[in-house]
Amino acid sequence: MDVAQLLIGGIANGCIYGLVALGFVLIYKASEAVNFAQGDMLMLGAFLGLTFINSDRADLPFVVGITAAAICLGAFAYALDRFVLRAIFGQPHFAMVILTIALGFILRFAAGSIWGYDPVSLETPFAGEILRFGGLTLAVADLIIIVATCALTMVLWLFFAKTRLGVAMQASSQNQMAAYYMGIPVKRVNSIVWALSGVVSAIAGVLFAAKGAIEPAVGLLFGIKAFAAAVIGGFGSLPGALMGGLLIGVVEQFAARYAPSGTAQIAPYALMLLVLILRPGGLFAQIAQKKV
Amino acid sequence: MRVHFKKSYDEDIRLFEDWRRAAKYGVLIALMTALPFLISDYILGEVTLVLVWCIAGMGLMILAGHTGQVSLGHAAFMAIGAFSNLWFMSQGMHFLIALPLAAIFTGVIGAVIALPILRLSGIYLAIATLALSIIVEDIAIVAEPYTGGVAGVFAPPIEMFGLTIDRYGSPKAFYWMCLICVVVVTLGYANLLRSATGRSFLAVRDSEVSARALGVNVTRTKALAFGLSCAVTGLAGALYAHFIQIVNYESFLILISITLVLQVVIGGLGSIHGAFFGAIVVGLLPQGIAILRDFLQGSVGIDISAYPGIDTAVFAAIIVAIVIYEPLGLYGFYMKLKAQWQLFPLARRDMFRRSKSYLKTERMR
Numbered sequence: 208m209d210v211a212q213l214l215i216g217g218i219a220n221g222c223i224y225g226l227v228a229l230g231f232v233l234i235y236k237a238s239e240a241v242n243f244a245q246g247d248m249l250m251l252g253a254f255l256g257l258t259f260i261n262s263d264r265a266d267l268p269f270v271v272g273i274t275a276a277a278i279c280l281g282a283f284a285y286a287l288d289r290f291v292l293r294a295i296f297g298q299p300h301f302a303m304v305i306l307t308i309a310l311g312f313i314l315r316f317a318a319g320s321i322w323g324y325d326p327v328s329l330e331t332p333f334a335g336e337i338l339r340f341g342g343l344t345l346a347v348a349d350l351i352i353i354v355a356t357c358a359l360t361m362v363l364w365l366f367f368a369k370t371r372l373g374v375a376m377q378a379s380s381q382n383q384m385a386a387y388y389m390g391i392p393v394k395r396v397n398s399i400v401w402a403l404s405g406v407v408s409a410i411a412g413v414l415f416a417a418k419g420a421i422e423p424a425v426g427l428l429f430g431i432k433a434f435a436a437a438v439i440g441g442f443g444s445l446p447g448a449l450m451g452g453l454l455i456g457v458v459e460q461f462a463a464r465y466a467p468s469g470t471a472q473i474a475p476y477a478l479m480l481l482v483l484i485l486r487p488g489g490l491f492a493q494i495a496q497k498k499v
Numbered sequence: 500m501r502v503h504f505k506k507s508y509d510e511d512i513r514l515f516e517d518w519r520r521a522a523k524y525g526v527l528i529a530l531m532t533a534l535p536f537l538i539s540d541y542i543l544g545e546v547t548l549v550l551v552w553c554i555a556g557m558g559l560m561i562l563a564g565h566t567g568q569v570s571l572g573h574a575a576f577m578a579i580g581a582f583s584n585l586w587f588m589s590q591g592m593h594f595l596i597a598l599p600l601a602a603i604f605t606g607v608i609g610a611v612i613a614l615p616i617l618r619l620s621g622i623y624l625a626i627a628t629l630a631l632s633i634i635v636e637d638i639a640i641v642a643e644p645y646t647g648g649v650a651g652v653f654a655p656p657i658e659m660f661g662l663t664i665d666r667y668g669s670p671k672a673f674y675w676m677c678l679i680c681v682v683v684v685t686l687g688y689a690n691l692l693r694s695a696t697g698r699s700f701l702a703v704r705d706s707e708v709s710a711r712a713l714g715v716n717v718t719r720t721k722a723l724a725f726g727l728s729c730a731v732t733g734l735a736g737a738l739y740a741h742f743i744q745i746v747n748y749e750s751f752l753i754l755i756s757i758t759l760v761l762q763v764v765i766g767g768l769g770s771i772h773g774a775f776f777g778a779i780v781v782g783l784l785p786q787g788i789a790i791l792r793d794f795l796q797g798s799v800g801i802d803i804s805a806y807p808g809i810d811t812a813v814f815a816a817i818i819v820a821i822v823i824y825e826p827l828g829l830y831g832f833y834m835k836l837k838a839q840w841q842l843f844p845l846a847r848r849d850m851f852r853r854s855k856s857y858l859k860t861e862r863m864r
Binding site for chain 1: 569615616618619622637641753757814822823
């Protein structure tokens with residue numbers, strides 16, 4: 208029972224890691240850029256959700272609030288790509304890494320100035336509610352997180368596999384110039400992907416806030432952990448990102464319980480290094496050797 | 500505008516282009532040596548910190564700028580250098596032996612870590628090194644006998660030739676010690692770039708496939724670059740430990756790693772000058788912002804100290820501007836200015852226009 212309890216807690220945490228990792232992978236799939244500010248987008252999404260939902264703020268119903276937060280962050284991410292990131296379109300990946308790291312600093316500062324640096328928590332209709340199931344005690348929040356993540360992943364997978372826009376995104380990531388020749392508006396496609404990633408981050412952020420307090424600095428370390436999840440899954444594979452997130456969530460829970468103290472925090476990163484060394488492309492590798 | 504007509508191979512790889520350039524650097528070194536007598540001890544402390552960042556920046560520049568391998572975890576190697584140096588000293592070793600030994604130790608660890616990690620490339624490498632940095636942070640707490648755990652270790656004053664060198668007790672001597680280290684590292688770096696090894700680094704950066712075709716052992720070269728880079732960074736870490744005097748796990752947080760990368764990018768990837776320019780910006784920016792804050796408060800009446808963290812935000816904004824408008828960094832900007840000055844009436848606006856480029860995928864390599 209103990210193990211099952213830990214497992215479910217780990218899976219719920221892992222789902223949020225997985226969602227943020229999905230945000231990474233979306234952007235990577237479409238523009239092959241790695242967005243180091245992804246964790247900070249999650250933080251922004253959480254704060255936006257809090258602004259719309261909490262009773263001392265806008266006081267909207269939960270579902271309306273989460274939608275509003277998703278739309279706002281999607282629009283913000285679109286604008287971010289349109290007006291800032293497009294300026295370095297076509298430059299090496301490294302420029303994008305630096306740029307997004309710097310943007311993360313700015314977002315953190317902006318959030319701190321708007322919402323303050325003290326931890327705040329989100330009011331949810333299901334806060335503190337639990338279900339007893341056999342000998343297990345399940346938090347409703349955990350269940351909602353798991354269900355929402357599964358639904359979102361399905362929608363995204365269908366989008367990339369079945370729609371023209373999704374295929375266009377894959378094409379523009381594999382070869383920008385060829386995508387241009389095929390008539391794909393690569394720049395606009397990139398911006399749409401950023402918007403999509405913003406929407407996913409907002410949902411992840413609100414779900415994250417439903418479980419605990421948020422503050423501006425939460426994004427950095429969370430982002431790196433989600434990053435590890437994306438890498439374990441093999442950057443560029445949507446189910447892989449989710450798997451990586453789950454793996455990290457579960458490993459973290461079990462390490463916190465059974466491993467000697469002090470080593471629990473490094474377990475996710477150690478796992479990632481192991482995967483990188485044994486399978487450099489991640490578990491669902493997308494790298495292929497170039498044939499000359 | 501002087502044109503150098505090179506008549507031999509040696510002339511092409513000479514350390515100084517001509518006597519004028521050698522004289523310029525001579526004047527610079529003389530000025531830096533005399534600096535302690537010209538400025539107050541407080542500012543001297545800041546300049547010393549800039550020198551330490553210069554060394555760390557050069558360490559990362561070898562790897563990121565000249566071998567093309569991005570590491571987001573170099574603070575980890577600063578930590579290894581710092582803790583190993585202090586541990587060697589606590590075992591009764593003389594500082595003059597402990598310092599190079601710490602650098603070598605860090606370099607060896609770096610090279611050993613590099614062998615599995617360097618199978619990765621590009622973004623994967625950056626992430627792996629980032630994870631490394633986080634892991635070392637936690638190891639610094641766990642490995643208490645060597646690192647003092649959460650409390651950290653105290654850096655003892657350095658006894659050398661009957662002198663006691665101490666950051667606060669004798670800031671001038673500490674400054675000169677750092678200056679000597681900077682000069683030695685810079686000379687070594689400049690000479691490395693002239694050698695076959697240095698040129699094989701550049702070859703690996705520009706194209707691994709062509710480098711391999713030309714007979715460069717890519718794996719060995721990358722590991723060597725990683726090891727050298729770590730050794731220099733470890734040296735910087737050891738000096739940094741003596742600068743801040745008490746080091747614990749918090750002295751080498753992941754933010755330091757990120758700052759180091761930003762530093763080499765601001766300065767200009769792929770040039771030794773870039774490491775220095777970047778260090779000057781990173782080292783002096785907090786002071787600059789403090790001065791700006793006092794000025795705004797005094798004359799305009801805007802109190803920006805009401806916004807905590809504004810200095811990192813300004814720093815970040817500068818980086819955004821540099822990445823967008825000047826991808827070659829401050830050194831690139833300096834070179835452009837210099838070219839315009841030399842060509843004076845003939846410079847044209849389109850001379851430095853960037854050509855349109857398209858991203859090449861990293862998934863096929």
